[in-house]
Amino acid sequence: MQASQAYKQPNEQSSQIRETIIQVLTQEINSINNLINSFPEQNTQRLIEKILETRGKIIFSGLGKSGLVARKLAATFSSVGISSFFLHPGDALHGELGVIQPDDLIIIFSKSATGVEFEYIISFAQTQNNFTVIICCNEGELYSQANLVIKLPFDKEAGPLNLAPTNSSTLMMAFGDAIAIAISSLRGFNKNDFARIHPSGALGRRLTLTVQSFMHTGNNLPILSANTKFKDIIFTISSKKLGVGIIIDQQNNLLGIITDGDLRRACEFGPTVFDKNAEELMIKTPKTVSPDTLAYNALTIMEHFNITSLVVTQNQTVIGLVHIHDLIKAGIKG
Numbered sequence: 001m002q003a004s005q006a007y008k009q010p011n012e013q014s015s016q017i018r019e020t021i022i023q024v025l026t027q028e029i030n031s032i033n034n035l036i037n038s039f040p041e042q043n044t045q046r047l048i049e050k051i052l053e054t055r056g057k058i059i060f061s062g063l064g065k066s067g068l069v070a071r072k073l074a075a076t077f078s079s080v081g082i083s084s085f086f087l088h089p090g091d092a093l094h095g096e097l098g099v100i101q102p103d104d105l106i107i108i109f110s111k112s113a114t115g116v117e118f119e120y121i122i123s124f125a126q127t128q129n130n131f132t133v134i135i136c137c138n139e140g141e142l143y144s145q146a147n148l149v150i151k152l153p154f155d156k157e158a159g160p161l162n163l164a165p166t167n168s169s170t171l172m173m174a175f176g177d178a179i180a181i182a183i184s185s186l187r188g189f190n191k192n193d194f195a196r197i198h199p200s201g202a203l204g205r206r207l208t209l210t211v212q213s214f215m216h217t218g219n220n221l222p223i224l225s226a227n228t229k230f231k232d233i234i235f236t237i238s239s240k241k242l243g244v245g246i247i248i249d250q251q252n253n254l255l256g257i258i259t260d261g262d263l264r265r266a267c268e269f270g271p272t273v274f275d276k277n278a279e280e281l282m283i284k285t286p287k288t289v290s291p292d293t294l295a296y297n298a299l300t301i302m303e304h305f306n307i308t309s310l311v312v313t314q315n316q317t318v319i320g321l322v323h324i325h326d327l328i329k330a331g332i333k334g
Contacts, residue, residue, distance in 0.1 A: 056103030
């Protein structure tokens with residue numbers, strides 16, 4: 001083992017790791033703070049205006065770490081309702097340039113503002129009058145070719161070697177995120193819009209899925225009549241496995257419910273309980289929801305009143321039942 005690689009005690013090594021991590025994070029924080037204080041406001045304003053004016057797509061491109069930033073930002077823009085996608089510059093030169101339509105806006109991320117691939121992309125874009133933007137950290141050949149250049153304030157990368165993209169990629173990522181949020185705010189993009197394009201996410205499930213998507217219906221419902229006897233009440237509630245019985249009249253209107261707990265309490269009547277019917281044991285004012293009630297709101301009601309199910313009605317007519325376990329299993333709680 002070389003002298004420079006001498007063994008370090010665990011505590012010494014741990015201290016060095018912590019010191020290095022804090023140093024890098026601090027340097028990146030300082031880079032962000034510098035960006036806050038001195039980002040190119042005029043060109044940034046123009047970029048936002050061009051994006052708002054664009055009738056087509058926002059096409060992001062980049063190579064290496066800048067490419068990863070561009071790919072991530074394309075996803076971020078799409079997630080806030082701005083039609084966007086990532087175009088790999090290598091693929092662009094092998095047939096993918098065809099995805100660029102005249103109404104599209106092209107944003108290229110390049111730390112050095114250089115790259116032959118980008119020169120071809122910009123040249124092609126110029127033939128269609130596409131607006132092109134370079135977001136960079138240094139001045140390069142592309143500086144004079146794009147319609148708009150945004151040079152971010154950059155000193156050096158984090159760490160002692162000043163090599164691996166750290167501060168530069170952090171700056172481009174943070175700047176792109178800020179642009180996306182600024183545009184979505186100007187467009188009035190809200191949580192309902194977000195939920196609409198994120199239907200499988202926690203917020204999407206909360207704000208889009210209704211009780212109708214989860215309710216038990218038809219033969220799966222534990223339906224009882226007012227004169228159903230105790231023995232048959234037990235059989236129906238047990239066989240349907242929802243922990244509740246729904247009492248209806250001849251027009252399928254809701255009269256009440258009987259829960260497992262009601263059955264246990266009814267046993268206090270002793271042997272005479274077997275002479276009781278559903279009407280005598282039921283809760284006459286159960287909690288109900290309509291089929292278009294948000295599933296998240298239904299879950300909130302059940303948790304608030306410490307109940308496990310809600311009868312779903314439409315103009316007093318029973319059409320279903322929603323159980324708390326189904327909503328929790330579907331991740332409605334988020």
